Amino acid sequence: MSARVRVLLVEDDLRVARVNRDLLERDPDVHVVGSAATCAQGDALAQALAPDLILLDVHLPDGSGLGLLRHWRTQGRTTDVALITAADDEFSVRTALAHGAFDYLIKPFTGARLAELVARHRARHTPTTPTAAPRLDQASLDRLLGISASTAEALPRGIDPHTLERVYLSLVDMGRPTSAEEIGDRVALSRVTAWRYLEHLVRVGRAQLDHQYGLAGRPAKLYRASGGQVSGGQAAEPGES
Structure with a gap:
């Protein structure tokens, strides 16, 4: 089940x-x-409503959203903030990231990219265990920073990093062992393509593979998100799922 997200929009164009x-x-x-x-x-409104996520424009009638972001950080407000703006200059992007913005969308953008932003926000706040320890391992810290586990590795041919992250976040949202077919339906991929991405997540330690026995024919292969260590292993053929 997806976590509820309370959003504040700061945008002067109604x-x-x-x-x-x-x-x-x-x-x-x-x-x-x-x-x-x-x-x-x-x-x-940020003070009164305490939202989970703030989507902030740069060019506002009474000042800069970048200045507002800097003000929030100096006041100790750690709310997730993402910029949604027409400001496409490198200075604005670098300033936003330097002051803790976790994402930056340049107008115009697609609905899918906005949904990805929300999914990344959810993933940053998804605990690895029901009673998370106060200290962080590197995988937990990378997730908090919004860094994909695939960033530091060379992806195999045919594995797109953005699609990989969508598959992983869908697996996190499901919250239970899930088939390649279900994940494919959620992210608009064929079963075989979803299978290939899920098997890669298993190889790098971001997912675990379970087998469901007791049904006719071969056991069903089910996948669940994992915060485990990087692991090796070869993928089975698609026909085995």
Whole structure:
């Protein structure tokens, strides 16, 4: 089951804010709790509503969203903030990231990319165990930072990093052992393609493989998200799933 996400929009174009709200709330577990058109309104609503995620524009009538982000960080506010803006210059991007923005979308963007942003926010706040320890291992820290486990490795031919992350986040959202067919349906991939991505996740330690016995024919192969160590092993043929 997906975690509920309470979102604050800080966007001065009312039409854009309405479109973004509609895109976000296609996910029934996302709720836009407020919308601000200025830095002052955004600051007030961030304090009053305590959202889980803030989507922030750069160019606002009374100042810069980058200045507002810097203000929040100096005040100790650690809420996840992502920039959604037409500001495509390197200075704005670097400044946003330096002040702790975990993502940056340049307008115009696709609904799928916005959904990916929300999925990354969820993954950053998904505990590895029901009672998470106060200390972090590297895998947990990378997830908190929004870093894909595949970033530091050379991906096999035919494995796209963005699709790989979508498959992994879908596996996390399912919260139970899941078949390649189910994952394929969730991320619009064929069963065999989903199988290939899931087997790669098993090889690098981000997923575990279970077998469901007791049915006619070969045992079903089910996958679940894992925070385990990197492991080797070869994938079985697609016909075995």
